[in-house]
Amino acid sequence: MTDAFRPSRAILELGPGFYDEVAPADFPLTIPRFRNDRAAASIGLDDLDPAAWLRHFGRFEALPGSLEHPLALRYHGHQFRSYNPEIGDGRGFLFAQMTDTAGRLMDLGTKGSGQTPYSRFGDGRLTLKGGVREILATEMLEALGATTSRTLSLIETGEALQRGDEPSPTRSAVMVRLNHSHIRYGSFQRLAALQDAGGMATLTDYVLRHYFEPSDTPAPSPYATLIDHAVTNSATQAAQLMAAGFVHGVLNTDNINITGEIFDFGPYRFAPAWDPDFTAAYFDHNGLYSLGRQPEAMQWNVYQLALALRLVAPTEDLAPALKTWPDRFDAAFATAMLARLGVVPRDPATDLALARSIEAALTETTMPLARFWFDWRGGTLRGTSPAAATYALPAFAPFLAAVADYAPAAPLDHAYWSDPEPCALLIDEIEAIWSRIATDDDWSTLEGEVVAIRRMGEAMR
Structure with a gap:
């Protein structure tokens, strides 16, 4: 580790009631497929040599000074508006924490790292295709200026996975994502379901201390402060989804984090046109998370967070911020659309x-x-x-x-603006990238697409 790496163990302040120590899967292989040195530089890990990268992000050897053991976080959530108390980190865990170059506490979380107490008969694995899709989503959203998680690493793991929604057997991988926080709305919902007022106070204090600047505006309680931040972040996220033309597909409360990053990508799509009814998930039969209903979904989600906080705060403390959600969305929508227009x-x-x-x-x-x-x-x-x-x-x-x-x-002096066609990321292009990998183990198309996306992002900045 270099001096730029500043490890943290802040999550341990919460105590063992919020997580379970788990062990990573022992994979047959660790083949590096994607390494995001741009993201790694923000947390002081870009100097890791290839062998160390595989040890830490394929075998999950602890990063010095950070968490000694991976932690599967406990949470509940609404999934397509049906409450589910039997979720939690089922194929991932919190691997490490550190402070980034901007002084923010950051999390490294995994996807496909093995079974946990919350796997519910799942194998705890990630398909290689799912990892490739997440790389593309996060790179494109970052380039478009949206607040998103970042894919730090993708390593192929040498297992043949059976899946019902894609040709099987299919290749396996383990992914590491960089987030400001992995604390979700569902983390608070679990405490409300358990009637754990003490835990709610502990989690709220942790979130406010580590993720938000103190406010000069007096608030009736820390819970009112928390919901105020959540209203702003959820409205901003909804606006950024719309401006990006991005349909997340599963905007469940367990997939919404408290710091407002778009993350946990499943059946997403970039919409080809502004069709309010356009959906991403084949199982979203009622269009609950269609393009045009994403603001409604995000507002509904923040109301569920407020309902959880009613365990410890009266409605009159939380309602004022909730009532401002439409106005904050309108302001964020205008900001996001004008930013994309330039x-x-x-x-x-x-x-x-x-x-x-x-x-x-x-x-x-x-x-x-x-x-x-x-x-x-x-x-x-x-x-x-x-x-x-x-x-x-x-x-x-x-x-x-x-x-x-x-x-x-800004002046349009970047060469990108003279290209004959814009950079886009529609489903046919994603499938073509995966086909080259699946058929010929040819990663050049993915690598070229990442370069093209980043070039567009440079032009937009």
């Missing part, structure tokens, strides 16, 4: 009107999202676009009128 904000009402005009035009015309954002970056149509005729339709008239008063936020 224009300088003017004032809240005007910015929201511009954002809504984009949403309306895209919905009515089914314009390809990647094409629109690429063509109109900076608020002006650049050159000749294959979609020029669509922009002349009446549906775009309110947008054209609104955007005329906006200035570009």
Whole structure:
């Protein structure tokens, strides 16, 4: 370890009632497939040599000064709005904590690292395809400016897995993700179900001390402060999902963390067009988590957190923040949409009107999202676009009128803006990347896609 690595064991402050010590699976192989040195540099681990990388992230040898044993966190959650008390970390664990270069407490969590007390007859493994998909999702969301977890490592593990929703046997992997926190809404829901007021106080204190700056505004209780942060973070996350055209697929309360990062990717999709009914999960028969219902889902989730906090706080302490959720979403939606458009904000009402005009035009015309954002970056149509005729339709008239008063936020001098086609990540492209790996063990297409996504991110910054 270098001096830049600053380990932590903060989670142990909670005590053993919040987690179980577990052992990682003993994998037949550890073949490195993805190493995110950009993310590793933020926590002082980019200097690990290849052998050390495999020891720590394939065999889970403890990082010096951090957790001595992996911890499977305990939580409950609503899954498609049905409460489930029998979940928790079933194929992952909290492996390590450290402080990043910005001074934030960070978690390294795993996916596919073996069975735990919460595996519920599952094998505790991750398919290699699932790991590849998560790399692509996190890289794309990061490039688009969304608050997301980051995929630190993917290691193939040499097991043949049986799965009912993809061709089997299929290859296995273990993944490590970097998050600000793995504390979920479901962590609080579990304590409410157990009527554990003391545990609720302990967890709330831990979260407020480690993840949020103290507020100068007096609050009736720490629980009111917590729900206020959660309202802001959930509204912001919903807005960022929409601006990214990203359909998460499983916005359950056990998949929503307290620090507001998009994480735990399953059957996600980047929507090809702004279709409010577009869904990602084949099993989401009622469209609960469709593109257009994601804000509703996030608001519903934060209300479930508030219901859990009622164990220790009166409704009147929590309600004021909850009532502001629509306004905070509108503000975050305008911010996220204007950031993706690349224009300088003017004032809240005007910015929201511009954002809504984009949403309306895209919905009515089914314009390809990647094409629109690429063509109109900076608020002006650049050159000749294959979609020029669509922009002349009446549906775009309110947008054209609104955007005329906006200035570009930065010069468009990056070579990306001269490309003939935008960088996108639709399902066919993801499947083609996986096909090259599955058929020929050819990783070059994935590597090239990561380079292309990061290049787009550089251009957008």
